[in-house]
Amino acid sequence: QVQLVESGGGLVQAGGSLRLSCAASGLTFSVYSMGWFRQAPGKEREFVAAISWNGGNTNYADSVSGRFTISRDNAEKMVYLQMNSLKPEDTAVYYCAAAWLRTAQDRSIINYWGQGTQVTVSS
Secondary structure, X not given: OOEEEEEOOEEEEOOOOEEEEEEEEOOOHHHXXXXXXXXXXXXXXXXXXEEOOOOOOEEEOOOOOOOEEEEEEXXXXXXXXXXXXXXXXXXXXXXXXXXXXXXXXXXXXXXXXXXXXXXXXXX
């Protein structure tokens, strides 16, 4: 049974930082591209960041480029999202995602989703 479990969300003031973690189990983690998506109330789930199976390639949404950093630890089956200079518009539920053999950048090709963690940025 595949599980992706996010943690690290919370309430932070604008300009602050948070680090999200995603623990994976039940899958051959090292062959999956991993990604982070987010969904704000009343909006569609959107791509945030993705990282290739070996960590060699990363992609970011324009809205977070330069502020967020995705990383992974294949030995620990973990993926992280370091979020700096947070803005109120970053408020959303953040989801960890896994895609087999393809970049985890498109919702339609995601094989597994986590349950989400809430991030709230106050102004």
